[in-house]
Amino acid sequence: MSDAKQSWLAFALKTLIRSGPGALTIDRLCSRKKVTKGSFYHHFKNRQAFIDALMTYWYEQATARLIAIADTQPCPKTRLERLDEAIAATDIEAEMHIRAWALKDTSIQHHLCTIDTQRQHYLKTCYLELGLDSTQAEQLAATSYASFLGLQQLYPRLSVQECLTLSSRQAKTQLEALL
Amino acid sequence: MSDAKQSWLAFALKTLIRSGPGALTIDRLCSRKKVTKGSFYHHFKNRQAFIDALMTYWYEQATARLIAIADTQPCPKTRLERLDEAIAATDIEAEMHIRAWALKDTSIQHHLCTIDTQRQHYLKTCYLELGLDSTQAEQLAATSYASFLGLQQLYPRLSVQECLTLSSRQAKTQLEALL
DNA sequence: AAAACATACCATACAGTATGGTATTTTCAA
DNA sequence: TTGAAAATACCATACTGTATGGTATGTTTT
Numbered sequence: 001m002s003d004a005k006q007s008w009l010a011f012a013l014k015t016l017i018r019s020g021p022g023a024l025t026i027d028r029l030c031s032r033k034k035v036t037k038g039s040f041y042h043h044f045k046n047r048q049a050f051i052d053a054l055m056t057y058w059y060e061q062a063t064a065r066l067i068a069i070a071d072t073q074p075c076p077k078t079r080l081e082r083l084d085e086a087i088a089a090t091d092i093e094a095e096m097h098i099r100a101w102a103l104k105d106t107s108i109q110h111h112l113c114t115i116d117t118q119r120q121h122y123l124k125t126c127y128l129e130l131g132l133d134s135t136q137a138e139q140l141a142a143t144s145y146a147s148f149l150g151l152q153q154l155y156p157r158l159s160v161q162e163c164l165t166l167s168s169r170q171a172k173t174q175l176e177a178l179l
Numbered sequence: 180m181s182d183a184k185q186s187w188l189a190f191a192l193k194t195l196i197r198s199g200p201g202a203l204t205i206d207r208l209c210s211r212k213k214v215t216k217g218s219f220y221h222h223f224k225n226r227q228a229f230i231d232a233l234m235t236y237w238y239e240q241a242t243a244r245l246i247a248i249a250d251t252q253p254c255p256k257t258r259l260e261r262l263d264e265a266i267a268a269t270d271i272e273a274e275m276h277i278r279a280w281a282l283k284d285t286s287i288q289h290h291l292c293t294i295d296t297q298r299q300h301y302l303k304t305c306y307l308e309l310g311l312d313s314t315q316a317e318q319l320a321a322t323s324y325a326s327f328l329g330l331q332q333l334y335p336r337l338s339v340q341e342c343l344t345l346s347s348r349q350a351k352t353q354l355e356a357l358l
Numbered sequence: 359a360a361a362a363c364a365t366a367c368c369a370t371a372c373a374g375t376a377t378g379g380t381a382t383t384t385t386c387a388a
Numbered sequence: 389t390t391g392a393a394a395a396t397a398c399c400a401t402a403c404t405g406t407a408t409g410g411t412a413t414g415t416t417t418t
Contacts, residue, residue, distance in 0.1 A: 002361090004361090004362070025407080026408080035363070035364090036364050036365075037411095038415095039362070039363050041363095047410085099279070099332055100282050100283075101279075103199055103275060103276060103279050104199050109334070113335060117335065142345065143330065143349050145329070146328075149325075150325030150326055151325040153328060154324070155292035167322070167325075170326075170349075177352045205374085214399070215400050215401075216374085216401090217378095219399095
């Protein structure tokens with residue numbers, strides 16, 4: 001991937017985080033980036049190709065990278081803690097925007113589906129190692145992930161730290177009740 | 180409120196449920212409703228007034244009504260069960276769409292904030308009656324509500340029934356651990 | 359020559375306005 | 389009480405201005 005293209009994706013992700021998918025029109029991106037459409041259409045075949053590239057870029061930043069960080073730990077309990085730390089140190093504002101975006105764009109839906117699946121699968125493997133059976137691990141993965149997602153969206157808004165604290169505490173209680 | 184205006188709001192809510200806020204353009208609504216813009220602008224000063232009316236309409240359907248149903252029960256445990264039943268019997272597809280909408284429209288955000296607050300407050304009163312202290316009740320209200328919201332948004336998608344089952348089971352475990 | 363970008367243009371979709379038409383309801387005098 | 393006139397509710401048609409994705413064709417830089 002060329003530097004210019006990489007710069008386009010990094011800029012687009014920043015814009016998505018700051019202003020949501022509504023700001024990802026070609027015109028607005030170009031004016032904010034102080035280039036013209038000639039640049040955009042040089043690097044991307046059309047808007048859809050651009051969006052696909054952006055979602056792949058986001059997957060690497062906000063899923064693959066985080067799992068890789070957590071996976072440096074041998075103990076599953078420590079992995080989950082390390083994961084929380086990594087999440088706390090990451091700008092996850094794009095999350096909600098992408099989830100909202102998926103409701104009106106099936107291509108985003110597809111990307112998000114593989115990402116959600118992979119994330120839940122990672123949590124499940126941790127819970128399996130901690131002694132849960134397959135069904136329990138799967139359901140706890142779903143509910144703990146879901147409560148974190150949900151807490152992010154509650155009004156009045158909580159901080160990422162509060163979301164992590166509440167959801168991880170809740171997951172621990174749940175885990176102990178199952179063991 | 181006139182019948183014609185009521186019919187506009189009911190139609191708009193159906194459209195929102197089926198196709199999301201992107202389908203709530205004046206042109207598209209008019210063509211689907213087989214009327215013209217003259218009708219729209221006769222009943223609503225502008226698009227914003229229409230949206231405000233629609234959100235009020237939705238509040239009555241999906242918050243005030245559900246709470247009123249649950250509140251027919253004297254026991255808080257029964258109230259929560261009755262609430263789950265009422266939710267299961269309601270089309271809650273609008274929920275996610277509105278939450279997504281709120282990210283790009285501050286007026287929706289305001290409506291949703293009062294609604295989220297009222298819903299959490301209702302759950303809190305139930306948990307208070309069940310013996311939790313104020314902080315515990317508030318946090319359990321937040322996490323149980325959040326996990327239900329989050330489960331709705333997970334990919335691959337779950338049914339409303341599955342969301343309710345998982346989140347209410349999780350809330351019960353949490354409650355017993357706190358008592 | 360190829361990569362990177364600029365400029366000018368097109369068709370479409372959108373919110374909103376101006377104006378007019380029709381049907382129903384209200385008002386007021388005979 | 390009643391019937392015509394006035395008001396109002398309801399909707400249609402045609403238009404404006406703006407933002408969008410996309411295309412065609414250049415120009416500059418390496």
